[in-house]
Amino acid sequence: MKQTIYKFLTAIYLISSVSAFAAEDNNPDKRISLGLNATEKVAFLTEMQQMLASIQGILIGMGEDDRQKIMNSARASGNKMARATPESIKQKLPPAFKALGGPTHMLFEELAIYAETDDMDMLAAFSGKLMQQCMNCHAMFKVD
Ligand code: HEC
Secondary structure (H helix, E strand, O other): OHHHHHHHHHHHHHHHHHHHHHHHHHOOOOOEEOOOOHHHHHHHHHHHHHHHHHHHHHHHHHHOOOHHHHHHHHHHOOHHHHHHOOHHHHHHOOHHHHHHHHHHHHHHHHHHHHOOOOOHHHHHHHHHHHHHHHHHHHHHEEOO
16 A cells, blocks of 8 residues: 555656656747846836836937936946845846846946047947946846
């Protein structure tokens, strides 16, 4: 009797692990999950929305020749944001994520400095280069 139960449980275990594996394999979303909880996810995505707002402010600033607006918009996503990220999120972020995220904040800081004197076309080119970071990371990771 005991053996039958073990066999039964083993069979269930095997079937469930096979189907879990199959489900994962069939998932068309191949990005790496950061495994954030609901609270962390809100904080994380709020930072992301701020980064989009920074890009918007930078574009408006370039269009209006408003250097101060470019600087303020860029700094909002610079080191200030990197420092403000909650510790529990930082601990979950894998090295490959940090390798893209850290330099992105630094590029915003760099842009703020260039915005003091550089021509608008140079600032536009630099912003385009900065946004390659957004592209690369979005292709690789998801929050949950
Ligand atoms: C180091 C990684 C990384 C970088 C760099 C990055 N993002 Fe993200 N971003 C993510 C992840 C992960 C998500 C969540 C995607 C998902 O789960 O579908 C996200 C989501 C977003 C969202 C959706 C927010 C929401 O509320 O759903 C926006 C907007 C966004 N990012 C803007 C940007 C912009 C603009 C940049 C560049 C200036 C940028 N991100 C750079 C990782 C990154």
